[in-house]
Amino acid sequence: MNNFNDKQIDILLVAEKLFAQKGFDGTSIRNISKEAKINIAMVSYYFGSKEKLLEGLILFRIQDLKLKLENLYKEKLKPLEKINKFIELYIEKIDQNKDIYQILHFELSSNKRAMNLKAFTDIKRGNLSSLYKIIEEGQIQKIFKKDINIPLLTPTILGTYFHFQTSKPFFMEILNLNTDEQYNQYIKTDLTKHIQQTIKSLIANEN
Amino acid sequence: MNNFNDKQIDILLVAEKLFAQKGFDGTSIRNISKEAKINIAMVSYYFGSKEKLLEGLILFRIQDLKLKLENLYKEKLKPLEKINKFIELYIEKIDQNKDIYQILHFELSSNKRAMNLKAFTDIKRGNLSSLYKIIEEGQIQKIFKKDINIPLLTPTILGTYFHFQTSKPFFMEILNLNTDEQYNQYIKTDLTKHIQQTIKSLIANEN
DNA sequence: TTGTTTAAATTAAACGTTTGTTTAATATCT
DNA sequence: AGATATTAAACAAACGTTTAATTTAAACAA
Numbered sequence: 001m002n003n004f005n006d007k008q009i010d011i012l013l014v015a016e017k018l019f020a021q022k023g024f025d026g027t028s029i030r031n032i033s034k035e036a037k038i039n040i041a042m043v044s045y046y047f048g049s050k051e052k053l054l055e056g057l058i059l060f061r062i063q064d065l066k067l068k069l070e071n072l073y074k075e076k077l078k079p080l081e082k083i084n085k086f087i088e089l090y091i092e093k094i095d096q097n098k099d100i101y102q103i104l105h106f107e108l109s110s111n112k113r114a115m116n117l118k119a120f121t122d123i124k125r126g127n128l129s130s131l132y133k134i135i136e137e138g139q140i141q142k143i144f145k146k147d148i149n150i151p152l153l154t155p156t157i158l159g160t161y162f163h164f165q166t167s168k169p170f171f172m173e174i175l176n177l178n179t180d181e182q183y184n185q186y187i188k189t190d191l192t193k194h195i196q197q198t199i200k201s202l203i204a205n206e207n
Numbered sequence: 208m209n210n211f212n213d214k215q216i217d218i219l220l221v222a223e224k225l226f227a228q229k230g231f232d233g234t235s236i237r238n239i240s241k242e243a244k245i246n247i248a249m250v251s252y253y254f255g256s257k258e259k260l261l262e263g264l265i266l267f268r269i270q271d272l273k274l275k276l277e278n279l280y281k282e283k284l285k286p287l288e289k290i291n292k293f294i295e296l297y298i299e300k301i302d303q304n305k306d307i308y309q310i311l312h313f314e315l316s317s318n319k320r321a322m323n324l325k326a327f328t329d330i331k332r333g334n335l336s337s338l339y340k341i342i343e344e345g346q347i348q349k350i351f352k353k354d355i356n357i358p359l360l361t362p363t364i365l366g367t368y369f370h371f372q373t374s375k376p377f378f379m380e381i382l383n384l385n386t387d388e389q390y391n392q393y394i395k396t397d398l399t400k401h402i403q404q405t406i407k408s409l410i411a412n413e414n
Numbered sequence: 415t416t417g418t419t420t421a422a423a424t425t426a427a428a429c430g431t432t433t434g435t436t437t438a439a440t441a442t443c444t
Numbered sequence: 445a446g447a448t449a450t451t452a453a454a455c456a457a458a459c460g461t462t463t464a465a466t467t468t469a470a471a472c473a474a
Binding site: 112124195 | 228233309312315335358359361362363370371372377378381382398401404408409
């Protein structure tokens, strides 16, 4: 689909790691070449330029960011169960793709490079629309409250996760998480549960 | 206290704006000099280097990031009112200092530069400790639930705000906020209220 | 108020590196 | 043999920083 060969994907993965770690401007082609063990000319050879490498990376990853939510909507679950599954899938997906999310969010806010981030925006719009459907279903069943500011739920779900990631060293210390494994496990269990609980108590009619 | 003269502060303010906008690595000394209408040598003259300029900026701003929470704790308010005021003050403070927060969070996550961000961590620790006091007071009065994951409340409060800011263009579009003024007003009213409502329904025993 | 002296501020120019990119030659594969 | 891949070397441009000269400001004695 994307016509990237194995060598190109190697480069993309290294670039993704470094861009997320040190930023696009903080990463040089020589950094990438060294880490990927290739000649510096290969980046231009395969991608044309550093910017096009970034565009290629986004193109490469963007398809994987789409949540499988069509199925979720059709599943025979109670609205609250759907919400919980929605959050679980969402956090899981973001956690798997945190590097590209970090990059995209920085590019989005910096708008230094005039990139076409429409595909990313479209995904966010699609996810929001899925959330609308689930919640409106719950509202009809009078399980959910009527006055819910649905567009602000996403910032709470994603924002909680991202802020937790951004302040990783801080939370590792105060939560006594001593290894990366413990930290990742905490996200999968406690943090996800916290977010689910947060959204639930915000939208559900009774506890 | 910081011994920065007017000219130095001029430079710091320009640097803050550009660092937040385009990142530290994405901003050159020549960018700053041009915007501040000074000679490029002046940055080295006043601050020594580009990195020390960043350190100076953090030093310059860090004192203003401290919340005035000692007073809040002593005020004669109900626990829930204290929480609401806590959130309002917190968001207001961050909103006023969003540029330096953006810079600090990026530096914190990138750890490209081995900076001493202890002062920033200390502030966060202090704010968290204030939150503990308020909530424990409410728990004693049996107004708040017993099983609250207090350290995760901050990611929800700040994360919601920051994610809203990061995706500013997206939310301006879907919320039909056409000017920066409308956007800022929405933060002060609706977003702050949303966060207060979120935390309230998460920690309060009944609605 | 003078003129003189000393320190601080400002400038243009140059420094050596590093940057992204291109070239031209060589190697590898089909 | 011909296309593709890989390399070392070179390119101009931009980078952070330093230098040395000049201007401005402050201090001081007459």
